[in-house]
Amino acid sequence: MPKTRKIRVNLRGAPRSYDIVIKDNIIKELGPRLSGLGFRGSVALITNPKVKRLYAGVIIKSLASAGFKTIVITVPDGERYKTLDEAAKIFDALVKNRFERGSPIVALGGGVIGDISGFAASAYLRGVPYIQVPTTLLAQVDSSVGGKTGVNHPRGKNLIGAFYQPAAVYIDPLTLKTLPEREFKAGLSEVIKYGVIKDRAFFGFLERNAAVISKRGPAICAAIEKSCALKAWVVSRDERESGLRAILNFGHTFGHATEAASGYGTFLHGEAISIGMVMAMNLSVSLGLCPAKDAQRVAALISAMGLLLDAPKISHAKLIDAMRLDKKVSGGKMRFVLPRAIGRVIVKDVTVPQIRRFLGSLDRA
Ligand code: NAD
Ligand code: GLY
Numbered sequence: 001m002p003k004t005r006k007i008r009v010n011l012r013g014a015p016r017s018y019d020i021v022i023k024d025n026i027i028k029e030l031g032p033r034l035s036g037l038g039f040r041g042s043v044a045l046i047t048n049p050k051v052k053r054l055y056a057g058v059i060i061k062s063l064a065s066a067g068f069k070t071i072v073i074t075v076p077d078g079e080r081y082k083t084l085d086e087a088a089k090i091f092d093a094l095v096k097n098r099f100e101r102g103s104p105i106v107a108l109g110g111g112v113i114g115d116i117s118g119f120a121a122s123a124y125l126r127g128v129p130y131i132q133v134p135t136t137l138l139a140q141v142d143s144s145v146g147g148k149t150g151v152n153h154p155r156g157k158n159l160i161g162a163f164y165q166p167a168a169v170y171i172d173p174l175t176l177k178t179l180p181e182r183e184f185k186a187g188l189s190e191v192i193k194y195g196v197i198k199d200r201a202f203f204g205f206l207e208r209n210a211a212v213i214s215k216r217g218p219a220i221c222a223a224i225e226k227s228c229a230l231k232a233w234v235v236s237r238d239e240r241e242s243g244l245r246a247i248l249n250f251g252h253t254f255g256h257a258t259e260a261a262s263g264y265g266t267f268l269h270g271e272a273i274s275i276g277m278v279m280a281m282n283l284s285v286s287l288g289l290c291p292a293k294d295a296q297r298v299a300a301l302i303s304a305m306g307l308l309l310d311a312p313k314i315s316h317a318k319l320i321d322a323m324r325l326d327k328k329v330s331g332g333k334m335r336f337v338l339p340r341a342i343g344r345v346i347v348k349d350v351t352v353p354q355i356r357r358f359l360g361s362l363d364r365a
Helices: 028-036 049-065 084-096 113-126 137-143 171-179 181-198 201-206 210-214 219-237 244-249 253-259 269-286 292-304 316-324 350-365
Strands: 005-009 018-022 043-045 069-074 107-108 130-134 148-153 157-165 168-171 331-343 344-351
Touching: 005 219, 005 316, 018 028, 018 069, 028 049, 028 168, 043 049, 043 084, 043 113, 043 157, 043 331, 049 069, 049 107, 049 171, 069 084, 069 350, 084 113, 084 148, 107 113, 107 344, 113 130, 113 137, 113 148, 113 157, 130 137, 137 171, 137 181, 137 219, 168 201, 168 219, 171 219, 171 344, 181 201, 181 210, 181 269, 181 292, 181 331, 181 344, 201 210, 201 219, 210 219, 210 292, 219 244, 244 331, 244 344, 253 269, 253 316, 253 331, 269 292, 269 350, 316 350, 331 350
Parallel strands: 018 168, 043 069, 043 107, 107 130, 130 168
Antiparallel strands: 005 018, 148 157, 331 344
16 A cells, blocks of 8 residues: 655645645546545646656546546647747637636646646636646656746746646656656755755755665655655745745756756756756855855765766856846845755845856866
């Protein structure tokens, strides 16, 4: 009997709180689980062709067994399809099928599908419920939880969207078996992130289990559970990122700039974040905020997980320009999440000359 792990995301306005349920083969129980949430009638299953081939069949069967009619809507695979055009096609399909207000959307896939489906759910008929069924590690530990939904604009990622919480998150760790190695590794960087920002003991657990986790051994379930619990804790306290939630952006300022300056597509998001985390740790050390040995431990864990990538050779000017375009920049200062130690971070403004000095010191090292 597979073990069930349950985490509650508590939000103000009680009906909006929801459970994250982690269980092997949970996708085979989706029909009864949606009935249990009080849904009846139709379900719109949004996915991409690859994930549809792998997992839609068992889900449709389970939904049918519980009396649901399933409308399947596919979005082409890839970040470049996380667009308003594709969202419009989702709306067209929902309208064509006369999809009604009380009926739920099920987002089956990685972060791309989760973000665009959540966005469609937030806007269609001024909001229909949606369920996240994340199938990448990144989506299971991060993007499916917390209600950030949206699509990209040609001028920037995630510029259009809404905070809109799911009605439930159902995580089936067995779906990770088919995930390409590079995608799995990229997801691990978000897992490491939680240890650095909030939980030194969890970081130690990851260090002790790095070999098993990076081979997708059983400890991955505990790592998913802890990551979700840490994210739920943060989101419960600051749903709309007015303060605390910003700590989830650890590694993102350097990471996004690296992604943008090296050309989107060179790095997966999680790979760029692991580069960004190492840089942010080292920046914190250079500002005298964090012991060097903690920065070494973070780099060592990233390496043990098979994720240590050399930061690409990008000119300082180009990197700083890319950072200036980041959503986290205001008044010429750049906002960084900086560790004081593993498990404890602060959010701090850093000036451009300080960044220049830091980047210069990396060149001399
Ligand atoms: P993705 O959704 O593009 O999925 C990666 C690849 O894995 C795709 O080719 C997909 O088809 C494939 N795939 C998915 N599940 C699979 C499975 N079980 N087996 C085999 N292949 C599978 O990428 P991602 O890394 O999951 O998500 C990245 C997106 O998430 C970005 O758009 C990013 O902006 C977003 N994101 C959102 C949040 C949030 O809070 N909403 C947080 C972090 C990232
Ligand atoms: N992934 C960052 C957040 O959800 O706030």
